[in-house]
Amino acid sequence: MSGLGTIYKKEIRENLRDRRSLFNSVLLGPILFPILFIGLGYFATSKQQERAEQVLEVPVIGAEHAPNLVNFLEQQGVIIKPAPEDPESLVRSQEVQVIVHIPEKYPQQWQEGKPAVIEVIADPSRRESDIPMRRIKRLLMGYGAQIGQLRLQLRGVSPSIRTPVMVKDIDLSTPQSRGMLVMLMLPYVLMITAFTGGMHLAVDSTAGEKERKSLEPLLINPVPRWQIMLGKMAATATYAFASLFLTLLSFRIAFPLLPMGALGVDLSLSMGAVGGILLAISPVVILAAAMLTTLAALAKSLREAQSYMGLVFMIPMIPSIIFMVNPVTPVTWMMLVPMFSQNLLIGEFIRGESVPMLWLLLSMGSTLLIGLVFAAVAATLFNRPRIVFSS
Amino acid sequence: MIKVTNLHKSFGNVKAVRGISFEVPDGQITGLLGPNGAGKTTTLRMLYSLLPPDEGEIRIDGLDPCKDAMAIKRTLGVVPDSRGLYVRMSARENIAYFGSLHGMSPAKINTRIEELVGTLDMADFIDRRTEGFSQGQRVKVAIARAMVHKPQTVMMDEPSNGLDVMSTRALRRYILSLKEAGHSVVLSTHIMQEVAALCDRIIIIAKGEIAADGTAAELLEQSHCDSLEDAFVHLIGTEEGLLA
Numbered sequence: 204m205s206g207l208g209t210i211y212k213k214e215i216r217e218n219l220r221d222r223r224s225l226f227n228s229v230l231l232g233p234i235l236f237p238i239l240f241i242g243l244g245y246f247a248t249s250k251q252q253e254r255a256e257q258v259l260e261v262p263v264i265g266a267e268h269a270p271n272l273v274n275f276l277e278q279q280g281v282i283i284k285p286a287p288e289d290p291e292s293l294v295r296s297q298e299v300q301v302i303v304h305i306p307e308k309y310p311q312q313w314q315e316g317k318p319a320v321i322e323v324i325a326d327p328s329r330r331e332s333d334i335p336m337r338r339i340k341r342l343l344m345g346y347g348a349q350i351g352q353l354r355l356q357l358r359g360v361s362p363s364i365r366t367p368v369m370v371k372d373i374d375l376s377t378p379q380s381r382g383m384l385v386m387l388m389l390p391y392v393l394m395i396t397a398f399t400g401g402m403h404l405a406v407d408s409t410a411g412e413k414e415r416k417s418l419e420p421l422l423i424n425p426v427p428r429w430q431i432m433l434g435k436m437a438a439t440a441t442y443a444f445a446s447l448f449l450t451l452l453s454f455r456i457a458f459p460l461l462p463m464g465a466l467g468v469d470l471s472l473s474m475g476a477v478g479g480i481l482l483a484i485s486p487v488v489i490l491a492a493a494m495l496t497t498l499a500a501l502a503k504s505l506r507e508a509q510s511y512m513g514l515v516f517m518i519p520m521i522p523s524i525i526f527m528v529n530p531v532t533p534v535t536w537m538m539l540v541p542m543f544s545q546n547l548l549i550g551e552f553i554r555g556e557s558v559p560m561l562w563l564l565l566s567m568g569s570t571l572l573i574g575l576v577f578a579a580v581a582a583t584l585f586n587r588p589r590i591v592f593s594s
Numbered sequence: 595m596i597k598v599t600n601l602h603k604s605f606g607n608v609k610a611v612r613g614i615s616f617e618v619p620d621g622q623i624t625g626l627l628g629p630n631g632a633g634k635t636t637t638l639r640m641l642y643s644l645l646p647p648d649e650g651e652i653r654i655d656g657l658d659p660c661k662d663a664m665a666i667k668r669t670l671g672v673v674p675d676s677r678g679l680y681v682r683m684s685a686r687e688n689i690a691y692f693g694s695l696h697g698m699s700p701a702k703i704n705t706r707i708e709e710l711v712g713t714l715d716m717a718d719f720i721d722r723r724t725e726g727f728s729q730g731q732r733v734k735v736a737i738a739r740a741m742v743h744k745p746q747t748v749m750m751d752e753p754s755n756g757l758d759v760m761s762t763r764a765l766r767r768y769i770l771s772l773k774e775a776g777h778s779v780v781l782s783t784h785i786m787q788e789v790a791a792l793c794d795r796i797i798i799i800a801k802g803e804i805a806a807d808g809t810a811a812e813l814l815e816q817s818h819c820d821s822l823e824d825a826f827v828h829l830i831g832t833e834e835g836l837l838a
Contacts, residue, residue, distance in 0.1 A: 205694075209695050213680075213691050216683075217680055220683075412678075415679075415681070416678030417676070417678030419674045419678075420674055420676065420677065420739070421695075423670070423674065424667060424692060424695035425663075425664045425668045425696060425697075426695050588644075588645055
């Protein structure tokens with residue numbers, strides 16, 4: 204096994220000297236991703252606040268039909284704008300985000316004590332008009348409730364009779380969804396890092412070795428070929444692991460800088476969570492190293508190997524995207540699915556939940572098994588003359 | 595002592611080696627001479643156990659490369675056709691890597707490298723990274739890493755390829771010194787002068803078969819020619835591949 208160790212040490216050392224590739228594959232992620240997260244976090248919260256605090260300017264059509272309502276709105280700080288010519292096209296073109304239309308029938312309905320119709324014209328599929336629309340609706344409902352109460356009181360009825368059920372709306376949707384950005388993105392970033400961290404080394408130590416014509420001399424040494432392959436895979440896994448560790452550390456530093464208060468979520472990354480995540484993801488690192496080495500060894504040239512690497516990116520993305528589109532509550536069987544289970548586990552670790560030992564073992568075991576199958580295939584690749592001499 | 599009997603190797607439809615048999619005695623320099631594509635490299639690759647033969651038998655000091663690959667690799671020093679070096683490592687590190695793969699201790703590797711630096715005249719560049727090395731420097735490093743474990747038998751595949759006159763002369767001197775030190779050397783080449791200057795025995799290979807086998811004098815006699823070059827052309831039956 205000393206041959207394996209020699210190969211491993213040499214690959215680690217030699218690739219440490221390739222500064223540019225080292226930076227790109229191992230260090231760029233840990234530096235870039237947290238900055239991206241912090242930037243996006245601040246941008247999202249500041250935008251959200253800006254929209255929530257902005258003075259609401261709403262054109263009102265038929266303001267003359269409901270002077271009291273308009274007064275009420277003005278008291279609430281809404282700036283009433285004159286009615287535009289063609290309200291619907293204005294909303295469609297997003298020149299105006301929301302328009303209130305008080306129909307002619309409004310006074311009559313009001314007098315008769317029927318529900319008087321007020322139209323709110325908006326396009327809620329446009330995310331930026333969502334908030335002003337909700338704000339104006341809330342004000343209109345508030346006005347309605349106030350008048351309703353007054354009417355009941357005038358007739359000597361307690362207003363509470365109208366509220367048999369009191370629904371208290373504790374709105375967590377926005378802070379949660381913003382917290383979700385981190386929740387969803389971090390597992391994804393880590394999965395990609397498990398692949399990218401060792402990518403360059405995998406290519407350099409197999410396809411690169413062929414390209415620079417050093418594979419044949421290497422294979423003449425009295426070291427079994429599976430040891431040569433395994434040494435290279437181990438070096439690939441080490442680089443990926445180092446990159447993961449650095450990424451987690453930099454996130455640990457970056458998390459307190461995230462606008463968590465404004466997000467209303469409490470995310471933290473304790474050293475325990477860092478350790479747990481590294482443990483949970485380590486089989487993915489092995490699987491990734493084996494896959495990358497296999498692919499790169501099968502390639503006829505460095506170029507071909509690099510083109511495969513672009514595709515390999517897709518592998519860790521698929522489970523993460525499925526999880527993003529269809530968030531599920533983790534169930535035991537899901538722990539058997541490689542890369543998907545790690546997504547779920549990382550989420551649990553970030554939330555600070557205690558992760559069942561069974562889940563961790565199932566996830567690690569199943570992924571490791573597939574990783575070892577790939578590694579076993581890769582270990583035999585250099586036994587094939589076609590692969591050794593393909594250039 | 596190398597003994598090859600009825601060796602065959604095909605790649606798909608291409609029959610690279612078709613029934614080659616020869617013997618290489620100890621303490622001599624044996625040349626595999628043949629035009630490009632004659633099957634020299636394939637034969638050598640089978641000898642140093644990189645390729646398994648389709649048919650036939652190889653014995654190197656009684657060992658079978660198919661069964662005792664590791665043992666054979668320990669006794670062989672090979673300078674193959676591809677002489678890629680690791681460009682981000684110094685010449686010394688390149689050589690030490692191979693020493694370590696042979697299971698040598700760092701101390702042993704160091705003493706051995708110092709010896710090789712002397713014999714191969716590498717003092718100027720031994721601690722430089724191999725990026726941008728000249729062909730001559732490259733070949734020296736490739737030879738040094740093949741010789742780091744003091745192999746008894748040395749195989750070289752077209753060792754003077756791409757070398758200038760001075761480097762070629764130095765290489766020839768080195769190969770002769772190996773013989774004087776008691777090593778057996780097998781080298782493949784398509785260059786006539788090399789064979790004439792170095793080899794005790796010449797095995798001429800053409801189209802995957804042995805065309806002739808013997809000392810230079812024997813070959814001249816066989817072919818009734820005056821020069822080795824004429825003998826070579828006569829024996830392989832064509833001038834094709836001679837000009838390289």
